[in-house]
Amino acid sequence: MTTRREPTARQMRLAAELRRLRDASGFSAKESAAQLGVSHVQISHIESGLSGVSEDRLRRLASHYACTDGEFIDALVAVATDRTRGWWEEYRGLLPAAFLDLSELEHHAAYRWDVDFLHIPGLLQTEGYARALFSRRVPQLTENELELRVRHRMHRRVIIGAERAVPYEALVHEAALRIRVGGRAVSRAQLNRILELSEADHVTVRVIPFELEDFADITAAMVYAGGAVPKLDTVLRDGPHGSVFIDSEAQLGVFRTLFRRVEAASLDPAGSRDLILRLAKEL
Numbered sequence: 001m002t003t004r005r006e007p008t009a010r011q012m013r014l015a016a017e018l019r020r021l022r023d024a025s026g027f028s029a030k031e032s033a034a035q036l037g038v039s040h041v042q043i044s045h046i047e048s049g050l051s052g053v054s055e056d057r058l059r060r061l062a063s064h065y066a067c068t069d070g071e072f073i074d075a076l077v078a079v080a081t082d083r084t085r086g087w088w089e090e091y092r093g094l095l096p097a098a099f100l101d102l103s104e105l106e107h108h109a110a111y112r113w114d115v116d117f118l119h120i121p122g123l124l125q126t127e128g129y130a131r132a133l134f135s136r137r138v139p140q141l142t143e144n145e146l147e148l149r150v151r152h153r154m155h156r157r158v159i160i161g162a163e164r165a166v167p168y169e170a171l172v173h174e175a176a177l178r179i180r181v182g183g184r185a186v187s188r189a190q191l192n193r194i195l196e197l198s199e200a201d202h203v204t205v206r207v208i209p210f211e212l213e214d215f216a217d218i219t220a221a222m223v224y225a226g227g228a229v230p231k232l233d234t235v236l237r238d239g240p241h242g243s244v245f246i247d248s249e250a251q252l253g254v255f256r257t258l259f260r261r262v263e264a265a266s267l268d269p270a271g272s273r274d275l276i277l278r279l280a281k282e283l
Contacts, residue, residue: 072231168203230252
């Protein structure tokens, strides 16, 4: 099997899960290699995402590791055998890999959650808002880089469109709604776009109001993508040195809890809509 030069985040996730299964079983890479009749180098490549793995070999490894979670194994097989070349491939080599990894993650997500405090979540952004955000990047983007990022962000919205309708919930702080990105007209159009999208049955927008007290301990901006099974959920967080994909079960549990706490502290959808409508009228 051909060795990959740059595995995607999805391929790396499969590799990490297979490595976790082996570690939990107590088997060495050499023992697992013997089970498949391959060299330990091949196991190393599989567990680092540099090589793929067939359905037969994956199921043999799962059996060898005494993994009895059939639903989880089936989900791993689906990842291993997926040959999807989605719309994001047209940006390969043109945008950083993290942009494409996020698009692929969203494409396969069973549901999506967002929590944001200073900006409108990407899936809710208008073209004008996204362009205004990207135009303020440091170092400054070239015109071509700017347009590529805006076009890619607008294309990502396909997952909450009528054809896909992936269940989506966004928790947005009132600060993000009030910050004027791109000026008054762009901000007004952005708020109206949120109101429009929130009318769909599969889209829920809740506002974290300024008036909320004792909020500092539950701030955790995140992109949360539900997997085919909970073990394959993924959290993406932006840091000083780029995006970080989080997938350990312990950490996923923490972020699920944080999301529910922020959700419980937010206005209900009707109250959120009223607030957004009022802010839009004030512009």
